[in-house]
Amino acid sequence: MGFKENILSIIIFLPLLGVLLGAFIPKENKSAIKWFTLIVSLVEFIVSLFLVIHFDSSSTGMQFTEKYAWIPVYHIQYQLGIDGLSLLLILLTTFLTPLVLLGSWTYIKKREKEYYLWFLVLETGMIGVFASLDLILFYVFWEAMLIPMYIIIGVWGGPRRIYAAVKFFIYTMFGSLLMLVAIIYLYFAYGSQTGTYTFDLLKLYNLSLPMSTQIWLFAAFALSFAIKVPIFPFHTWLPDAHVEAPTGGSVILAGVLLKMGTYGYMRLAMPLFPIAANAFLPYLAVLAIIGIIYGALVAMMQPDIKKLVAYSSVSHLGFVILGLMALNIESVDGAVLQMINHGLSTGALFMLVGMLYERRHTRELSEFGGIAKTMPVFATIFMVVTLSSIGLPGLNGFVGEFLILLGSFFANPVYAVLAGTGVILGAVYMLRTYQKVFWGKITNKANEDLHDLSAREIIVMIPILIMIVWIGVYPKPFLNIIHNASESYIQYVKPQTAQQGQADYQPSMAPQMPERIK
Amino acid sequence: MELNIVRYILIFPLLGFLVNGLVGKRLGNKAVGWIANSAVFISFALVVYIFIQLLSMAPGSRLITDTVYTWINSGSLTIDFKLMIDPLTIVMLLVVTGVGFLIHIYSIGYMHGDRSYSRFFAYLNLFMFSMLLLVLSSNIVLMFVGWEGVGLCSYLLIGFWYEKDSAANAGKKAFITNRVGDYGFLLGLFLLASAFASKGILTLDFTTMAAHISLISPQILTIVGILLFVGATGKSAQLPLYVWLPDAMEGPTPVSALIHAATMVTAGVYMIARMNFLYVLAPEALEVVAIVGGLTALYAATIGLVQNDIKRVLAYSTISQLGYMFVGVGVGAFSAGIFHLMTHAFFKALLFLGAGSVIHALSGEQDMRKMGGLKNKIPVTHAVFLAAALAISGIPGLSGFFSKDSILAAAYASGHTVIWLLGFITALLTAFYIFRLIYMTFYGESRLDKHAAEHVHESPKVMTVPLIILAVLSVIGGYIGVPQLLGNLVGWHNSDIFVNFLAPVFRTMPKHEMPVSTESWLMIGSIAMAILGVFFAWYVYIKSKMRPAEHAAESLPGVYRLLLNKYYVDEVYNAIIIKPLLWMSENFLWKIFDVRVVDGTVNGSAQVTQWASTKLRKIQTGDFQVYVMLFLIGVISVLAYFVLR
Amino acid sequence: MISNVLLYITAVLLVITYLYAVIAGNPVYSALSMGAAFFLTSFLFVLLGAPFLAAVQVIIYVGAMLVMFLFIIMMFDLNKTSTGTVRYKPSTIFSYFLIMVVLLIAFFMAKGVLKMPEGFTIVGFGSAENIGFNLMRYYLLPFELASFILLVGVFGAITFIKKRDKE
C-alpha cells in the first residue's frame, strides 16, 4: 500500500478529504476557507504532477492500476488506471481547479464555504470519471459529479439559474440512464458468453457482440455522451447552463465536463462496439461538421458574450468529435490535444468574461466598446486567448485543429472541406466580439473608469497563457503522451472498418499508413 | 550546410517584441525605438553575413539549413521547426530585413508622440518575426505559421488606432478575408499531404516534396496549385479577395509601406515561387495564376485612376503591381516575378513613406483634392517621390523598367498574348495614375486648408534619410537584373545577375526563345506606353488644367461612378454573402432552429409532462377514504390476478 | 358438536355487532357495539383453542381500548358534533361489493373444502405457558420490537397532546 501503488486513489480522494477537513472551518471565516481550498487544490495539482513524472509514454496499457473488490456479489470492482488520454484530462482538471478557485475570490458573495467545498467535491468526481476502469465505478463518478455542478449552477447562478440547472440535470440524466441500462446489458452479455461476470472495461473490450445488439448498446452510450459533449442537436442545454452558471462553474463545465463526453466516446462507446461504431461513424462525423458550422454561425449572432463562447464550444467540440471519427492517428492525436486546448482557451475565455461581468454586471455586447483603452492588460490577454481560440498558428488551437483537419482530410476530403469553413467562421465571430468589446470609442459612460486586472486576476491568467503558448510552440511532449492512447483507440475500432468496406471511409487518395520519412 | 546562426535572425525580432510588448511602456519611447530598431538591424546584419557565406558557396549547392526542434509529430507525420536558406530565401530576407529596417527608422519619426508608441514597435517586431519565419521555413506548415502570423500583425496594425471604427473594421476585414484565402491554402496543403501520404511519403518539407513531386498525378497537382493560389489571392490581394487591402490604409503609413506594399502582400508571390516545383508540373494552375494576375493588374489600375485618397491610389497601385508579379510567376518566369517583387518593395515602400511624409507635413490630410503645389515646400519628399514614380512607371534606366519589362517579355514569349496585352495596357494606366498623383500633390496651385497650409514642413532627418536610401535603391536596384538584350549592347556578359543567382532554385519551364527584334520592339513599346502615360497625366492635369473628375462625371457618369465606387464589389459581397449569412444565422438557425425546434422539443416534452400532471393531480382529492378505496382496489386486483389466472 | 353450534352462534352475533358498530349513528353505541364484538371474539378464541389470547383480548381491547374510545367521546362530546352519518356513494358501495365477491370467489377457487382437524393432541395448545415459551424463544426480536413500538406510541401520544410552552 505504498504511495505510488495508490497514487490514483490518493488523487481522487484528496479533495474529498479536503472537504471533510474544510467542513470544520467556521462559515464566517471566509478567507480561511478560500485559502484552505486553494491550498488543497494546489497540493492536488502537485500530486498529480507525480503522474507525469512516472508516466511511461512508451507503454501501451493502463498505468498506475489499482484493483480491489468493491461489491463482490455483482463482480463490481474498484478498478483504476490511466493512459495518456486520461492523464492529460486529469492534469487539465487539477490545473484548472486552483485557477477557478482563485478566480472566484471576489466573484462569489454568498455562501462562500459551500461554494468552495462543492468545487472540491466536483474535482473528486471529475478525476474519478477519468481514472475508473470499472463501468459501474465510472457510472457512479459520472453521476456523482452531476450533483455538485447542479448545485453550483442552481445556487450561485444567474437569474434563470433554476431553469438552467434543471435543464442541465435532466438532459444529462436522460442520457446516463440509457447508458446504465446498456452497461447492465453488457454485464450479462459478457457473463453468458464467457461464464464469468465482470464490469471490467478492459475485459469487456474483448467482447464480441452481434451487430444488431451492438447498434442498440452503442446508441445508448453514444446518446449519453452526445448530450454531454454536446453534439448537435443535443446542445441546447449548454448555452443556458453557461449563461446562468457562475464563472467558476462555466470554466469547469466547458473545460472539463464537456470533455467527459468526448472521453466517453474514445474510451467506451467506440472501442466497446466497434462494428456499430463503424456503422454510425459517418453520421456522427456529419453531425460533428454540422455542429462546427452551426455553432459558429449561431455564435456569430449572439448579443451575450457568454452565450457566444458557449456556442463556440459547440463548434470546437465538433472538431474533436470529427477528429475521433476520422480514425487515423493524426486526427485522433489532434482530437485529444484539442480537448486540452479547448479546456484551456475556452476556460480562459469564460474567466475573462467573468472578470468583465464582475466589473460591469452585464454581458451584453452592446454595453461595451473601447475598453482596450481603459483595460489594456485585459485587452491583451483577451486577444491572446481569442487568437488561441480561432486557431492561430503558434498558439495551441492551431496544432489541434491542423491535425484534426489533416487527419479528416485523409479519411474523407469532404469532411475537411466542410469543417474547414469553421476556421473562417471562428475568426469572424471571435474578432467581431473582440472589436465590439475592445475597439472603437468608449460610448458607454460606465466603461470610462473600469479598473484593469488586479494582480490576483493576472496570476489566474498567466498559467493558462503559458500553457497556450507552450502547446502551440512545442506540443511534442503532449503528443508523446497522447500517442499510445490514440493508437490503441484506433486499433480497437479500426479492424472492423477494413471488413466493412474500405471505400466508404478510405477514399482512393487516402494513405495506407504511410512510412515515416527519415 | 547546417548553420545554427540562422535561428538568431528570428530570435532578435521576437525578443524585441517581447521586451517592447511586456515592459515597453515603462522603458520610455527612446529605449523602445532603440530596442526595436537594433533587433531588426541585427537580423539584417546576420542576413548580410549569411548572404556572403552563401555567395562563397558553389552556385549549385547554395543551401543552408538549421533544424531547431521537432514541432509536431503524430503517427507518420513529422513537422520540424526547420529553417532553410537558399538564393530565393536570401533575396526575400534581404528585402524584408533591409526595407524593414529602413521603415523601422522612419517610424521613429513618424510615430513620434503617439500614445501607443511601444505597442506599435512591438507589433512591428512581431511582424518582422512572422515574415522572416514565413520566408525561412523549410516546410509548408511552418510557412503557414508565418503566413498567419503576418496576417495577425496586419490585423493588429491596421486596427492600431482602434478607437476609429473604420480602422477597427478594416482590421477585421483584412483578417477575415485572409482567412478565406487561408482556408483554400490549408485545403491545398491537406490535399498535397494526402497525395504524398498515399505514395507512402508523408512529408511537407519543401526539399523532400520537390524530390518526390513527380510521383503525384498532374490532376491533383493542378488542384493543389489552384487551392494554394486561393491562399495567395487572399494574402496578396488578388481578385476576388483583394477587397481588404484598400481598407487596410487605415493603419499608420509605415505599416502600409512595410506590410501592405513591400513585404507581406508579396508572400503569395513568394509562396508560388517557393512551390515552383509543383507549379511547373501543373501548367493549368499556373495559367490560372497568370490570368488572375493579369486581370487584377488591369482591374486595380482602372480603379486607381479615379481615387482621391493618396494612400488609396497607392493601395490600388500595389494590387495592380502584385498582379504583375503573379503574371510573372504565372507564365513560369519565377525570377522575373521575384525581381519585380524586389524592385516593387523599394519603390512602393518609398511611395508610401513619401505619402506618409506628405501626410505628416499636412497634419494628417490624405485627400489629394486638398493638396497641390507642395513641390517647393517639401523638396526632399518631392524628389524621392518623383524617383519612385518614374521607377514604377517603367521609365528606362530605373528599377521598375527592368523588372516590369522582363515580366512582359516573358509573358509574350510564353505565348500568353492576351495576358501580355493586359500588362501592356496596365503599364499605360500605371504611368497615368501615378503621375496624376504627383501632379495633384506637388504641382499646380495649392488647394490646402488654411490651417494645414500654415503648418506645412519638411519631415525630420530620421524620416528623410530612409527615404533617400530607398530612392537610391529604386533608381539603381534594377541593374542587378539587366536583360541580356541590353547587356549585349554594352558588352556585358551575364548581365542578368539576378536570374542567374536564382536559377538553381527554380525548375525551368520549357524555354520559349523569341527573336531579338521582337524583344526589342516589346521593350520599345512598353517604354512608349510609360512615356505616353506620363504625358497624358501632364496634359490633363498641368497643361490643360482640366478638371477631369467633373468632366468624366458629366460625360461618362456610369463608368466614373463605377470606378469611384470600386465596381461596387464591397457592396456586392455584402449583399450576396455577408447579409444573407448573418440573417440566416440569426433568424433561422438561432431564433427558429435552436430556440424553437430543439429547445422547443425539449421544453415541449417538459410542458406536456407538466400539463399531464395538472390534469392528473385532480385525482389527489385529499380525501383519505378515497385513497383507502383505491389502495384496496389495487391490492385486490393484484390478488385477483394471481388467484384467477 | 356443542362447540360447533356455539361457533355458529358466535359468528352470527359477531356479524351483527360489526354491522351495528359500523352503522350506528351515535359513536357511543358504535363503541359499545365494538366492545361486544371484542367479547365475542374472545369467546371465539376460547373455542379455537387460544385461551391466553382470549384473556389478552378482553384485557387490552375491552379493558384499555374501548375505555379509551369512550373516554374521548365523552370528554369532547363528540357524539353531539357529528351530523351526517354515512357518505352514500353508489360507486363506493358497488366497489366494496365487488371486492367482497372477488375475495370470496378467489377463496373458493383456490382450495376445496377444508376440514378442521378433529382430534386435538397437543396439551395446552394455546396456554400462557406455551405462548410465553414461543414468544421468548422464537419471537424474541419481534417481541422486543413490539415493546419498542408501544413505547414510541406512548411518547407520540403524549407529545401530540402536550401543550407547547411557547404557544
Place this chain on the structure above:
Amino acid sequence: MSYQLLVILSFVLFVIGMIGVAMRRNIIIVLISLELMLNAVNILFVSASKYMHTLDGQMFVIMVITIAAAETAIALALVVKVFKTVGMVKIDDLKKLKW
C-alpha cells in the same frame, strides 16, 4: 365447523370494517372500524393457527394487538389535537392532504 367458514367469517367481518372506514364521516367511528378490521384479521390468524397446528398464528395476534394498541393511542391523540385546532371531527373537512 370448517376452517373455510371461519375464513369466510373473517372476510366478511373485514369487509364490514372496511366499509366503515370508507364510508363513515365520524372520525371516531372510522377508527373503531379500523380496530374491527384488525380484529377480523386476528380471527383469521387464530383459526389458521388451529388449522395448521402451530402457535405462530397466535404469536402474530399478539403482535397485532400490540401494534393496534399503539396505533389507537396515537390516532386518538391526533383526534384530540384535530378537534382542538379545527373543532371538527368530520372526515371530509380534513382535505389538507390534497396535492
